[in-house]
Amino acid sequence: MRVVVTSEARFQRTPDGAVWTPDGPDHGFWTRYLSAFDEVRVAARTEQTDRVGELARRVDGPGVQVWPVPYYVGPRQYLAARRAVAEAVGRAADDGDAVILRVPSAIGSLLAARRGRRGLPYALEVVADPYDVFAPGTLDHPLRPLLRRRFAGRLRRQCATAVAVSYVTESYLQSRYPAAPGAPTTAASSIELPGSAFVPRPRTVTGPAAGQWTLVTVGTMDQLYKGVDTLIEAVARLAAGGLPVRLTHIGTGRFQPHLEALARRHGVADRVTFHGWCPPGEPLHRQLDAADLFVMPSRTEGLPRALVEAMARALPALGTRVGGIPELLAPSDLVRPGDPVALATAVADLLADAARMTAASARNLARAREFATTELTPRRTAFYQEVRRTMAQHGSRRDRAEPTLTG
Template sequence: MTRLVVTVEARFVRTPDGATWTCGPPDRGFWDRYLTVFSGVRVVARVTEAQRRPPSATRVDGDRVEVWPVPYYVGSYQYLLRSRAVSRAVVASVGERDAVLLRVPSLLGTLLASRLSRVGHPYALEVIGDPHGVLAPGVVRHPLRPLLRQWFTSRLRQQCRSAYGVAYITERYLQESYPPGADSLTTTYSSVDLPAGAFRAEPRSGKVEGEVPTLISIGSLEQMYKGIDTLIEAVALLTDSGMPVRLVHVGDGRFRPHLLDLATRLGVAGQITFRGLLPPGEPILAALDAADLFVMPSRTEGQGRAMIEAMARGLPAIGSTAGGIPELLPPEYLVPPDNPAGLAASIRQLVTNPDRMAQASARNLNRAHDFSASLLAERRTAFYQAIRMATEDRAPTSVRRRVRR
């Protein structure tokens, strides 16, 4: 059997006993999808040392899964200081007989793709995001943002043309921006892999559970791309118009103080709860079950994992028109990014209409079943088997065939 090397942009923590931990996805269970085809998985990621396991952290490595540590850095300045060591670690992660799958966009993936192309070692991609959107004006605040946007976008397009296999998490959006090479093996499957327990048994009734509707949003606050500032402004507009709502946000990051200050200035700090990071599984499900409406006002988005998880709990949802969100929701539940007035109006129209809430719940629950583990497993497995064959044969053109939905 062949081992698979996978690059990820996650940041992990290693304790003195050699175990590797994460406070968010992907944890150990994520790699089982690859182990159905490969003998083992080597995860290439940034790793920092710690004396004890972080609170609420879950294990990353384990049976047939190892983590290949890359020198830890955050941001472009720290990367420049460690760039040589990072490059050496990434290049050394791949053996002659290893299959390689790069989860992109990714700096580590870009470094490795460049090396593998020079030596003629085949690699495949899982395209899980859009750097052109992530690095758009108003989304990321960085003096080098325009250059980084151009560089990552052009690198991802080149990688998609050069890879012998490309899997996309969206049905159309990413394919149009980052088309594969003419002879590339291509497929579509979600990174969201919902087990049976993730689904609510029945749709919701449509009635708001309390006197004040509870909205929930989920996402990192390391950058402003989730649009939570737009949502806070919408909460203030609703409150000023005589319809107070509560907002619970799950996720954390360096812009949390900025958002708290915004809520205070708008007079709605008492209506907004920042829950911080929650472990996957029951804690996330409980937070979703306690809410009335899921809101994703993103400025950029790949597929919208949190949206799909919320839909599986039968939550009515409103999202922005960014990225792959329109593939999940009908037009009447979409609002352009950076439009707090439009977002407030959509929230009001939905939560004040129990029939529409019930219809949205049923529709979302049904759509979420498209992302059940059992439906996606066959398509992913076929792609992974082709990766393994191409690596073992070292003749990727012999297996360049289309894998269709």
């Protein structure tokens, strides 16, 4: 049985037909579905390009095919291309395919609606909360409150009609978007960390290296969801208070010029480094290991991989009270989103307490081990096998229900 998976990732196709990602899930990510299915078709936005960057990684390969959806960025381009997008998405899955929608997703919603009209089943992997995605401060759009209600309501309906639902959180998303009674569910983060992602022991913190504290954060700058603007303002407050601190941001996105200008405006351009995208594995580990404190000031999250990866390096961490972050960090390590004063205070208080930093290092490393590949893979595989079984049963019932023409 083939499984069709929708994704909000954006891919690139070269003239030879190969599909690449500059910074998203590559072939290894999609092969997880092969634990239960014979073939994976990924429906995602794909643009044609003559060549890709040297750090791009292959998406398609053995067992994994990419079904191209017309490329767009942002709501305006989506509306302009919606008809073509809907047509492409509608052709992505045959009636006999299993379908897993990674939601919230415009592409996933189009396929969910089509499957619903045809009486065909679909399963979900809930990876984020649209109610928080459209929270104040995350998006500058006059229809933001309306969009917030609309997309949160849509996800609730999808969860209530899906034949199976997997959530990346342990309880947060489940409480807001419950599955239908009796539908198989699981809590299985998209994260899976190999043994090499973990340091062998926690840190013993005594003070800053070279007399200066290094903060690090990781995330896209395509929107302001990750709260990097809040963190830059907090760094400016810390610097004005005399704390020797600097910030490294890892990631890319169209808001980088805006954030660079913000750092200049606050007089901390020399304290903020925009590193750009960092390949997973050893290059990212070096950046995390060189830092003293990981900060995740997000305005919205599912269960953030970047935070778990930092915890696996035994980094003390601070985060906001959104999404699944409170499932990862101690209450004392959480702050309100969008509040640079509270964030600066939390950073200063934590850095001033070596014993608390050391305890946080040990606690974070232990918690991160729960996201090891050996822990999550069996749970995720069991869910995919249940989806296959449920889809096959539905297909059998559908075949029996169809009339047979004779004579």
